[in-house]
Amino acid sequence: MRLMLALFFLLLIFIFPQRVYADVDYIEVFYHKIDEDDEAFLVSYIIQVPSYLSVENRAMVVFSNIFDNTYVDEIIFVPKDVHIIDVFFSEEYAHLVINLSAEMLNYGGTYFEYRLVEKLIANAAALEEVAYFTILTEGQSLHLPEGTLIFETKVH
DSSP: OHHHHHHHHHHHHHHSHHHHGGGEEEEEEEEEEEOTTSOEEEEEEEEEEETTSOHHHHHHHHHHHHHHOGGGSSSOOSOTTOOEEEEEEETTTTEEEEEEOGGGGOOOOHHHHHHHHHHHHHHHHTSTTOSEEEEEETTBOOOOTTSOOOSSEEOO
């Protein structure tokens, strides 16, 4: 439902650009690019997000770009078919919590996990209100296959 809401807001940008362009935030979305030495490094592109959206909805837009547009990576570091279950932001603690589907655990290899964690944290940090970031899998704080736990990770 929230994914559809985020996509609806993106569609509004193209339908009513004169209203939206006056009140937009420019947010970087990070992905990996592979150089000639097969080394992955983070690069970004800018998206426009209506500034009146809540932090949760802006996070939905940013993370939907990661999970829905994984083709931008030359090597995919996000497991296939991951979707966002829900997002919660605590203003008091500047803590963003994203609850992801179980597909988040469908990969293996330290290299992939390192790059995936790097990408997720960079994108959480792109939201300036966020100081701490947690990823839940199906509502639980689970270790990723190689042992990483993203729980109250400081991003700013």
